[in-house]
Amino acid sequence: MDLRQFIRKSIEQNEKEARELLLKEKQEKIACLTRSSNIPKKYRNATLESFNPKDNPRALEIAKKFIMNFHEDKGLLLAGPVGTRKTHLAAAIANLIIDKLYSVYFGNVVDIMNFIKSTYNEGSEISEREAINIMTDKVDLFIIDDLGKENNTEYTLSMLYQLINRVYENEKPIIITTNFNSVELVKKLGERGQAIVSRITEMCEPVIFKGEDWRLCKK
Numbered sequence: 001m002d003l004r005q006f007i008r009k010s011i012e013q014n015e016k017e018a019r020e021l022l023l024k025e026k027q028e029k030i031a032c033l034t035r036s037s038n039i040p041k042k043y044r045n046a047t048l049e050s051f052n053p054k055d056n057p058r059a060l061e062i063a064k065k066f067i068m069n070f071h072e073d074k075g076l077l078l079a080g081p082v083g084t085r086k087t088h089l090a091a092a093i094a095n096l097i098i099d100k101l102y103s104v105y106f107g108n109v110v111d112i113m114n115f116i117k118s119t120y121n122e123g124s125e126i127s128e129r130e131a132i133n134i135m136t137d138k139v140d141l142f143i144i145d146d147l148g149k150e151n152n153t154e155y156t157l158s159m160l161y162q163l164i165n166r167v168y169e170n171e172k173p174i175i176i177t178t179n180f181n182s183v184e185l186v187k188k189l190g191e192r193g194q195a196i197v198s199r200i201t202e203m204c205e206p207v208i209f210k211g212e213d214w215r216l217c218k219k
Helices: 003-036 057-068 086-099 109-118 128-138 154-170 182-188 190-203
Strands: 075-079 104-108 141-147 174-178 204-208
Touching (some): 057 075, 057 086, 057 204, 104 109, 109 154, 128 154, 141 154, 154 190, 182 190
């Protein structure tokens, strides 16, 4: 082997090792982002391919567009009957966003309220303000699942308004899933319903789901 061959082989070996190191670092970062995303274990392997678009082909196309143009397009409001795989699609989007090394926070309103209330415990490492900042400012994508199903106390509605308003003011991407239309949501969310839904309407592109409950169809 002459000197040129030796140098070329060394360069190729170094490039291969560098690619493998970068891939390992990326995989480790994705794993870390996934753990901190709060995506339920059931949906951590959700993909666009495993979303059955039979009844909702437009939803799949909009999801692809959202991922492709992340941070450029409006957020998404996924609305429709129970069991039409809205949560699955939201999680699939989250997983692909994480693959691009963006951060995500995923939760239903109960999860979100529990996260905020946990900051009141003695010894909590973060404050209420920091918890709110994580969801509305620090992460790249905030996902609220099943909006409208929670029991609405004055505290919950006040905090929910604050979260939505902060996302609105910060112009951050958001995805919301719900079983209710806008009129029903206004009623569900009480005194702050009109203000919350108004902001959601401006921030999000509505995606209406239809079809039967896939859980019942499996039986």
